[in-house]
Amino acid sequence: MxxxxxxxxxxxxxxxxxxxxxxxxxxxxxxxxxxxxxxxxxxxxxxxxxxxxxxxxxxxxxxxxxxxxxxxxxxxxxxxxxxxxxxxxxxxxxxxxxxxxxxxxxxxxxxxxVPNILVVPSSLGIKNWKEFLAYAKSHSGNLNYGSTGIGTTAHLISFLFAQKTGLDATHIPYKGAEATRDLVAGRLQFMFATAPSVVPLIKAGQLNAIAVSSKKRISAMPDLPTLNELGVDIATGxxxxxxxxxxxxxxxxxxxxxxxxxxxxxxxxxxxxxxxxxxxxxxxxxxxxxxxxxxxxxxxxxxxxxxxxxx
Missing domain, CATH: 3.40.190.150 (Bordetella uptake gene, domain 1)
Incomplete structure (x- = not known):
């Protein structure tokens, strides 16, 4: 049998x-x-x-x-x-x-x-990691970050990022693309968003990219450093x-x-x-x-x- x-x-x-x-x-x-x-x-x-x-x-x-x-x-x-x-x-x-x-x-x-990119509204005038940290420290307790919903990777990577860098930031959950729109409008100070959703906005000058969450740099933006390169132990997306x-x-x-x-x-x-x-x-x-x-x-x-x- x-x-x-x-x-x-x-x-x-x-x-x-x-x-x-x-x-x-x-x-x-x-x-x-x-x-x-x-x-x-x-x-x-x-x-x-x-x-x-x-x-x-x-x-x-x-x-x-x-x-x-x-x-x-x-x-x-x-x-x-x-x-x-x-x-x-x-x-x-x-x-x-x-x-x-x-x-x-x-x-x-x-x-x-698909990596997540740390992005900020271009209206803040922040162009790189050093400037981002300086801004974040000087606005401690008044930082808002968005996500596409509670428990999403955009939320949890941001939470993990704030935890590892010691940032005092408040999570504002959205349902989908509204988060990106509020980020562009300057109502949020930073966000981790999937590359396909923000690369066009970065190229259009509406958002500035600070870092990418992947283990290696992405071909679409080869000059953008990874979080690991910047000393933040996050390599996920x-x-x-x-x-x-x-x-x-x-x-x-x-x-x-x-x-x-x-x-x-x-x-x-x-x-x-x-x-x-x-x-x-x-x-x-x-x-x-x-x-x-x-x-x-x-x-x-x-x-x-x-x-x-x-x-």
Missing amino acids: FVLAANAFAQSAGNYPDKPIKIIVSFTAGGTTDILAREVANQMSIRWKVPVVVENKPGAAGNLGTEVVGRAAPDGYTLLANSIGPISINPTLFGNLAVNPQKALAPVALLGD AWFGLFAPEGTNPAIIKKLNETVVSILEEPAIKQKLLGLGADPIPMNVQEFTKFVRNDYLLWVPVVKASGAKPE
Whole structure:
């Protein structure tokens, strides 16, 4: 019986995929997660000659899509494209999730890393890190920073930044793009925002960039220093990945990973993603699994210390 079951298991992996694949996106169409998922899905479909369909399941801060895939059959035909918030932050932020992504999902592949840029309104006249620190210290207790919502990376990176630099700053949560608009208007003093959302405003002279939160400088702004270079121990941002239900055949996960990695390594695809502000970083399954776990552990104390509560 065991031999027959093992043979069937191996055969199912060998024939994969032989029917349409669905990729659930936990956010609305048009966002970074959705864009990356559709690019990868299109390339998968071309290579495997089977339909790879993207379906948006937004809601509950990304938890709805996570729950759908976490409860799906672990056969490799229902996958999840998700980001740092639902995977690394929400398990601590919410505490009582119906489906815990750290337990119910198997990491497949990293799709892209999107850094956050520390930006200030150009009206402040702050051009660099030294000037920013001088301003921050002279306005201690009167600094406001914005975010796209409580518990988002924009909120928590800013909180972590204030903690590590000793800044006395107040968090002002917004719902989406209103935060950037208030920053441009000078109603906020600083903010950490994803590169794609602020690079056009920086180039237009409406915002000034001070530093980037990634481990390395970004190609779109090669002269912009990282926080690590400036002596601030922060090297994180927003990342996006592909997941399968826990219990999915490891051979299927390996095949998915190798396909995604080969897609990301294609020069045309890589340049397209870089143009979107997403840095494709190919990782094998073991590397991505370790990455996901370490990122979750990084944010647990930050979420708790921030006192953030679900909106």
